[in-house]
Structure formats: C-alpha cells, structure tokens
Amino acid sequence: MKFAIVTFPGSNCDQDAYHAARDVLGEEAEYLWHKDTDLKGADVIVLPGGFAHGDYLRCGAMARFSPIMREVQRFAARGGPVLGICNGFQVLLEAGLLPGAMLRNQSLKFRCEHVHIRVEQIDTPFTAACRKDQVLKIPIAHGEGNYFAEPDVIARLERNRQVVFRYTTPDGEVADAANPNGSAAAIAGLCSEARNVVGLMPHPERACESVLGSADGLVIFESVVQSLKSGGLVARA
Amino acid sequence: MRARVFVTLKPSVFDPQGRTIADALHSLGYAGVEDVRQGKYFELDLATNEAAQARALAAEVADKLLANPVIESYRVEIDG
Numbered sequence: 001m002k003f004a005i006v007t008f009p010g011s012n013c014d015q016d017a018y019h020a021a022r023d024v025l026g027e028e029a030e031y032l033w034h035k036d037t038d039l040k041g042a043d044v045i046v047l048p049g050g051f052a053h054g055d056y057l058r059c060g061a062m063a064r065f066s067p068i069m070r071e072v073q074r075f076a077a078r079g080g081p082v083l084g085i086c087n088g089f090q091v092l093l094e095a096g097l098l099p100g101a102m103l104r105n106q107s108l109k110f111r112c113e114h115v116h117i118r119v120e121q122i123d124t125p126f127t128a129a130c131r132k133d134q135v136l137k138i139p140i141a142h143g144e145g146n147y148f149a150e151p152d153v154i155a156r157l158e159r160n161r162q163v164v165f166r167y168t169t170p171d172g173e174v175a176d177a178a179n180p181n182g183s184a185a186a187i188a189g190l191c192s193e194a195r196n197v198v199g200l201m202p203h204p205e206r207a208c209e210s211v212l213g214s215a216d217g218l219v220i221f222e223s224v225v226q227s228l229k230s231g232g233l234v235a236r237a
Numbered sequence: 238m239r240a241r242v243f244v245t246l247k248p249s250v251f252d253p254q255g256r257t258i259a260d261a262l263h264s265l266g267y268a269g270v271e272d273v274r275q276g277k278y279f280e281l282d283l284a285t286n287e288a289a290q291a292r293a294l295a296a297e298v299a300d301k302l303l304a305n306p307v308i309e310s311y312r313v314e315i316d317g
Contacts, residue, residue: 058305094305101307103246108253148250148308182253 001225002028004042006072006088008063009034013049013085013205020205021046025221034066044081044125044224045072047088049141049203059102059144060090069095081125081224082197086142089189089199098190098199099157100149106182110143114213115180117165117188117202118172124164124191125227126198126220135172136165136216138202140180145201147183154185165189165200238283239316240295244304245276279303288315 003021007014014031022029030040034052039045053062063069069091076082076097084092092098105111114137119130130136149157157163165188169178174186181201189200204217246252252274259273281298283291295313304311 057302061302061305093307099307101305103250103308104253106251106253108257150249150307 001044001228002030002042003044003046004030004032004039005046005048006032006034006068008050008052008066010052010054011048011050011087013203016203017046017048017085017205020208020218020221024208024218025225027225032068034063034068036068037071039071039075043228044083045075047072047082047084047091049086049088052087052091058094060087060094063091064095073097076192076197079194079196081227083126083220083224084199085203085205086201089201090144092197092199097197098192099153100147100190102144103146103148104144105142105146105180111180112139112141113180114139115202116168116170116178118168119164120166121161121164121191124195124198125224127164127223128227129219129223133172135168135170136219137170137214138204138207138217140202142181142201145181145183147187149184157190158185160193162191162193163187164191164198165202238286238288238291240281240283240291241314241316242279242281242295242299242303242311243276244279244299244309244311245274246308247310250308291315
C-alpha cells in the first residue's frame with residue numbers, strides 16, 4: 001500500500017504524515033513535489049498541513065494551481081482516497097473538492113492544543129476502522145479553522161451524512177466550549193458526496209504514538225489501509 | 238486602464254477582525270463608529286482602454302480568484 005504525500009512550498013507537516021505512514025504503520029510512502037505531474041503509483045494521497053504557497057490571498061487558495069492538483073483531482077474523480085489535513089483541508093475547500101470555506105477562528109487566536117472529535121460516519125475510507133461515535137483525542141494547530149457554509153449547504157451536508165468529525169467534549173457531547181474555532185455545526189471534518197475525499201482540521205498524523213500524548217489518530221490511517229485491502233476502493237494512480 | 242477591486246466578507250458572514258477593530262475604536266472614544274468590516278483591496282493594471290471591457294475582466298478575475306464566493310463579495314471600480 002503506497003501513501004503519497006504532496007509537498008507544496010510552505011507545507012510543514014509532510015514529514016509527520018510520511019513518518020506516520022511509513023514508520024508507524026509500516027506502509028510504503030513517497031513525497032510528491034507540487035510541480036510533479038505523476039502520482040507515482042499512489043494508493044492514497046495525503047495533502048498535509050502547513051502554509052502552502054505562504055497562504056497568500058487566502059489559506060489554500062494558490063495550491064489549486066500547482067500542477068500536481070490536476071492529478072489529485074483526477075484521482076479523486078476516479079474514487080481514489082484523498083485525505084486533507086489542516087492546510088490540506090483548506091486546499092480541498094479552495095479547489096472545490098469539498099464544499100464551504102474557512103474563516104478566521106472566532107477567538108482570533110491561533111489555537112494549538114489537543115481537542116476531542118467524535119467520529120460521525122464510518123463509511124468513509126478514513127474512518128472504516130473506527131466505531132461510530134468514537135471520540136478521538138487529536139491536536140489542532142490553526143488560526144483559520146472556523147468552518148463556514150450557508151445554512152442550506154450545512155443542511156445538505158447533514159442530509160448526505162458528509163459531516164465525518166465534530167468537535168465535542170471528552171465524553172462526546174457537542175458544546176460551545178468544546179468548539180475551538182467557532183465552526184458551524186461544530187464541524188471538524190467532512191467527506192465528499194462520493195465519500196472518498198476527506199478533510200479535517202485536527203492533525204491525526206501528530207497523534208499516532210502514545211509518546212506524542214495520544215495515539216488516537218492512527219485509526220484514521222489504519223482505516224484507509226483496511227479499506228484498500230478489503231477491496232472496497234479500486235482507484236490506483 | 239486601472240481597475241480597483243474591493244473584497245469583503247458577505248453580510249451574512251461574521252467578521253471577527255472587523256468586530257475587534259470596532260471594539261478598539263470604541264475604547265478610543267469613537268462611539269460614532271458603529272461597525273467595521275475588514276476587507277482586501279486590489280489594483281489591477283489592465284491592457285485595455287475600454288471601460289466596459291476592463292470592468293468585465295476585473296469581475297471575471299474577482300470571481301475566479303480574488304474573492305471566494307462562499308464567504309466573500311466584491312465591488313469593482315474603474316479609473317477613468
């Protein structure tokens with residue numbers, strides 16, 4: 001199983017994702033430079049966190065013009081699993097692979113801490129090994145993670161069960177105090193209508209070993225390995 | 238010809254930065270400033286002398302890149 005991690009100028013969590021895939025999970029992993037035009041046989045694409053293209057104009061706005069994104073779009077359209085983490089999620093939103101947009105955190109503060117998220121949907125390639133309503137302790141690190149979409153779009157996301165993760169208390173309850181950035185409907189992560197593209201603000205790749213304070217993020221990566229091995233997903237680059 | 242594009246958050250979108258600036262102005266004693274919306278300003282130098290063409294081009298690039306229609310709206314002005 002081969003993970004491909006896209007490095008944009010300004011990405012800074014690409015090595016964490018690589019480490020999680022290769023050293024912790026024991027799978028193959030390879031970096032793709034943003035100017036590459038070949039996915040090098042990847043089974044899974046990860047768009048990592050950081051500040052792609054300096055977050056010029058808006059977070060993630062410039063990354064969709066990187067040549068690799070054309071291939072990522074094609075891979076996603078074929079049903080290939082794509083995971084966008086933090087800035088990678090912002091890139092997916094700006095590229096139109098997921099609906100909505102990010103605003104500045106309601107507190108105006110950059111939040112860097114462990115939060116709890118509840119797994120709402122387990123029929124995505126990145127949550128297939130989770131239990132429904134499982135609460136994961138995973139760190140966030142962002143200044144613009146305040147998810148926004150118009151109410152009719154939020155209603156459609158709920159109807160289609162596209163809200164994959166929600167910020168909650170450690171007991172799995174949605175509460176204002178447990179929402180670190182003011183996101184609409186406490187949304188921490190979403191999937192596409194076809195369910196193969198998933199984006200989330202928290203960093204599962206930074207929570208794959210207990211020495212880091214939590215190993216709860218590992219199940220996200222285990223899920224995609226399980227999904228691919230069980231043959232539920234067929235796209236290959 | 239020069240086009241000026243003003244991008245702001247849509248009225249339905251809360252602007253925490255604008256709110257904070259308004260609060261700061263109030264603490265400076267400017268009670269008459271009721272609200273502030275923060276935005277972005279772009280100057281585009283265009284290779285045309287046709288105002289209508291310039292306006293259309295500026296609106297097109299604002300739609301495609303300068304503004305994110307999910308959260309932002311924009312206004313175009315053309316310098317005579």
